[in-house]
Amino acid sequence: MGYTIKQAAEKMNLTAHTLRYYEKEGLLPLVGRKDNGIRIFTDSDLEWLSVICCLKGTGMPIKQIKEYIDLSLEGDSTLEERRQIFIRQRESVLEQIQQLQKHLEKVNHKIEFYDCACAHLSKKELRTN
Template sequence: MSYTIAQAARRAGLTTHTLRYYDKEGLLPFVDRSPSGFRAFKESDFEWLSVITCLKSTGMPIRDIRQFIDWCVQGDSTLADRLAMFRRQKSIVEQQISQLQKHMEKINHKIRYYEIACEAGTEDAVRGIPCDEL
């Protein structure tokens, strides 16, 4: 089965503009073209789009994603490069998770703070309580 760019965008949770941009940036060399030049997405293209979306969502720059795609096209001689790239990205994501956990702790603290303040009807009830006791 073949999908138009609009159908592929809908299925992948992206916009047609994003898919055209990815294509322009060299991230979609695997997407076929119809005889009239229209992009024709196939079932296997959605796994590629999923990986691209994952990497983009974790903050990987387009140029690095393009490098990954290029390595995939080059074949098995680049397996170690691809592994190293994913290990680096894993480290970056772990750092992001750690930072998000710190943000979550701050948010949870503020929730406890305002729950106590709301229950008492005033922030004065919370002001003297040490942060680690909230």
Template sequence: MNYTINEVARKFGLTAHTLRYYDKEGLLPFVERTPSGNRTFTEDDLNWIALICCLKDTGMPIKEIKSYSERALKGTETIEERKRMLMEHRMEVVRQMEKLQENLKLIDDKIGFYNDPANIPLMEERLKRK
């Protein structure tokens, strides 16, 4: 089954403009065009776009995604390079998750402080001192 650029954009919560940009930047090297020049996307293209969205959403810069894409075009000879790139990115994502967990704990602690009625006099006293 083939999809139009607007169908793909809706599916991934992107704009057609973003998909055109990704194509222009070389991130969508496999996307075919109809005789009239419109991009047409296959299921494999959707899988590729899902990976691009995943990498971008987890903080990989477009420049690195492009590098990954260029390596993918070279075929199996770059598997180890691509695997290394993904492993390094995974380590960064894990680091980000750990930092987010620390931040979430601080937020939860503050909410817990506000939820405890015994802390209201403490808050009022701090406000009076200011």
């Protein structure tokens, strides 16, 4: 099935501007065009977009995503290199999760502090009334 840029953007929860940018950066090298130049996205293009969004969402820079896509276009001879990219990204995500867990602990600690402080203030106000 073919999708216009607007339809593809809506399906992927992106903007048409973002899709044009990704194409310009070489992240969507296989997007076809009609005779009149209008882009037509396929289900395969949407799958590429889902991988791009995943990698971007994990903090991978566009330049590295482009390297992955270039390797993918080279075919099976790059399978191990692509596997290693995902292994490294998994390590990066796990580190991010650990950092976020530490931040969450700090946030929870501060909430507990403010819960106690607010409760103490409420009791104090009750006594003065």
